[in-house]
Amino acid sequence: MVVDTDSSSSPAPEAPRRWPARVFDRGEDPDPRFSLANERTFLAWIRTSLALFAAGIALEALNLPVAPGLRRAAAVVLIVLGAAAPVQAWIGWLRTEAALRLGRSLPPPALALPLGVALAVVGVLVLIGLLR
């Protein structure tokens, strides 16, 4: 049996489409180091999310000596941030991977500033709650 391996006589096999198409249908595969760094950033956001959820839940569940209303407010802020962090992780990974494939400059993390401001607010709430 003879197998025709001449690529000029038959069309090249099309590479399987990868999901999500809006990232992988554009540009070309970047240096693997950059993709791996992007993946590590994704994981760092996931760990940040876990820490934020843990802080919010612990604030309520451990019955800390903080004024209850302020304690609840601080916990809710932390939990909302904890829920937003995986969204940032996923969207940030998509945007960064797309930018890498297209050779564009990297997008800034959209949640960085809100996260910093909200953590400062939580710190102030807990401090006031402790002093009351």
Next chain:
Amino acid sequence: MTGGASSRWPVPRRPARPVPGQTTGGDGGLQVERTLLAWRRTTAAVLVAGAGGVRLLTPLLGDWAWLVVTPPLGVLVIAAAGRAGALRRRLAGPLRPVPPWPGRLAVVAGLACLTGLAMAAAVLIRIPAG
């Protein structure tokens, strides 16, 4: 003293010549190893969070705490183990492209969000604000 074979100190190897389709840097293996360790750190953090979650939720939910925490964490750990295994297999040899697994990343992000919200909701509902 030269850096030859008789040297007491290990001499760093020169990076290999660039090969098309491969990284041009000399730390290709370290990149894979770093990412592998990042997955393991995340898995450890997930397990610790799960254990803490069960501990905190058991007084509030009873045996339901296990049901809230265990299935999503199991999926998370399986997803992480699969990716870590793929990376571990790339550790030997030069760095070849390691295709990202966006579906797995989406599952990890979604489950982290939903599990955290479920645990938080249980705590906030069961513990009165006042």
